[in-house]
Amino acid sequence: MSAETQSHLPKVLVVVQNPQHQEFFEATLSPYFSLSLYRDIDQAMEESAGNPGQVLIIDQNGRRDRNCERFLEHSERLKENGPGLIATAGKDILFDIRKEDLKVPSLFLNWPLAAKPLLDGISQIIGKKAEFVWRELPEKIGKPLTLTVEEYQGISDAIASGEPIDCNAAADSCGPLMDAVGNGGHHDLLKAVQSHHNYTYVHSMRVATLLTLFGHGLGMKGDDLLVLSTGGLIHDVGKLVTPEQILDKPGKLTEEEWPVMRDHVTRSSQLLGDATDVTKGALIIAGQHHEKIDGSGYPKGLKGAELNELARMSVIVDIFGALTDARSYKPPFPQEKAFGILESMQTQIDQNLLKVFRAIFEPGSEIESKVA
Ligand SMILES: [Fe+2]
Numbered sequence: 499m500s501a502e503t504q505s506h507l508p509k510v511l512v513v514v515q516n517p518q519h520q521e522f523f524e525a526t527l528s529p530y531f532s533l534s535l536y537r538d539i540d541q542a543m544e545e546s547a548g549n550p551g552q553v554l555i556i557d558q559n560g561r562r563d564r565n566c567e568r569f570l571e572h573s574e575r576l577k578e579n580g581p582g583l584i585a586t587a588g589k590d591i592l593f594d595i596r597k598e599d600l601k602v603p604s605l606f607l608n609w610p611l612a613a614k615p616l617l618d619g620i621s622q623i624i625g626k627k628a629e630f631v632w633r634e635l636p637e638k639i640g641k642p643l644t645l646t647v648e649e650y651q652g653i654s655d656a657i658a659s660g661e662p663i664d665c666n667a668a669a670d671s672c673g674p675l676m677d678a679v680g681n682g683g684h685h686d687l688l689k690a691v692q693s694h695h696n697y698t699y700v701h702s703m704r705v706a707t708l709l710t711l712f713g714h715g716l717g718m719k720g721d722d723l724l725v726l727s728t729g730g731l732i733h734d735v736g737k738l739v740t741p742e743q744i745l746d747k748p749g750k751l752t753e754e755e756w757p758v759m760r761d762h763v764t765r766s767s768q769l770l771g772d773a774t775d776v777t778k779g780a781l782i783i784a785g786q787h788h789e790k791i792d793g794s795g796y797p798k799g800l801k802g803a804e805l806n807e808l809a810r811m812s813v814i815v816d817i818f819g820a821l822t823d824a825r826s827y828k829p830p831f832p833q834e835k836a837f838g839i840l841e842s843m844q845t846q847i848d849q850n851l852l853k854v855f856r857a858i859f860e861p862g863s864e865i866e867s868k869v870a
């Protein structure tokens with residue numbers, strides 16, 4: 499029915515016959531996902547063989563819908579390599595498939611369907627699928643991912659219920675991450691984490707990994723490295739209270755939206771300031787990772803000697819991490835392109851520190867030589 503769109507986006511298949519429903523799925527999902535539409539499940543599975551996507555939506559057409567029954571057979575064959583299921587049906591229609599029979603993450607939704615529960619449901623299913631795959635990875639890579647995603651969920655829950663963030667627990671979750679980076683596991687971590695769909699977690703985990711790597715490059719050890727890992731993981735917690743329509747906006751932010759987005763830094767500082775166990779270093783990383791040495795950054799416009807090494811490292815890593823990651827509006831940039839952009843920011847970024855960071859990725863560097 500429609501060609502796939504951008505390949506860097508997670509793939510979502512939709513089996514739908516109702517024209518209004520099809521229109522809703524297209525309008526809601528196409529900004530965020532590579533969307534493929536089909537009339538029946540067999541066509542969907544046949545045409546997507548080899549890359550069956552992350553999530554399959556079956557819009558149930560009437561009380562007895564063979565598409566859901568057929569999905570059971572397909573998912574039995576594909577197992578964890580198959581897509582998770584979202585089944586949608588009319589208000590009074592019972593689903594003719596039982597969740598217990600499915601071996602993949604699933605969600606049932608009734609019409610009338612709103613965009614948010616659908617988008618949230620897709621995110622949850624992609625996240626669950628990623629976490630399942632992580633549990634099957636070698637422990638040195640799987641454990642840091644599993645522990646940090648659990649910790650990030652704990653931080654989200656604490657913020658939602660108005661409790662202080664447990665920074666010691668965040669630091670504990672970073673131990674295996676430090677070990678993995680010390681053993682050359684950074685490439686695997688940076689790649690594997692991208693299969694999750696909680697963007698703030700993904701970005702934070704990537705910043706934690708890159709900051710730890712940067713610390714290694716500068717010869718840091720022990721507690722100094724732990725400050726970098728933990729600070730990276732919690733540096734953007736303020737984004738957990740940023741309105742989703744701004745945080746996840748697929749296009750450019752408006753003039754009115756930018757201040758709300760930038761406010762995440764102040765909110766991070768407040769949230770972490772309420773914790774009794776936050777380190778000074780982590781507070782600096784959270785509060786100053788958008789400051790630039792020429793004073794053009796935010797929130798305070800600090801400049802020059804007002805920004806210490808931690809602040810200067812964190813801005814490099816924050817930008818590098820964002821550039822080399824996929825967002826709904828852009829594919830991940832290759833490392834070389836990201837370094838080129840950072841090098842063009844002559845007056846904003848500490849170019850000497852940038853050289854150290856870049857050298858870590860050179861084939862002969864100490865840490866790159868540990869990569870199997
Ligand atoms: Fe930030």
Ligand SMILES: [Fe+2]
Binds near residue numbers: 701705733734787816
């Ligand atoms: Fe960030």
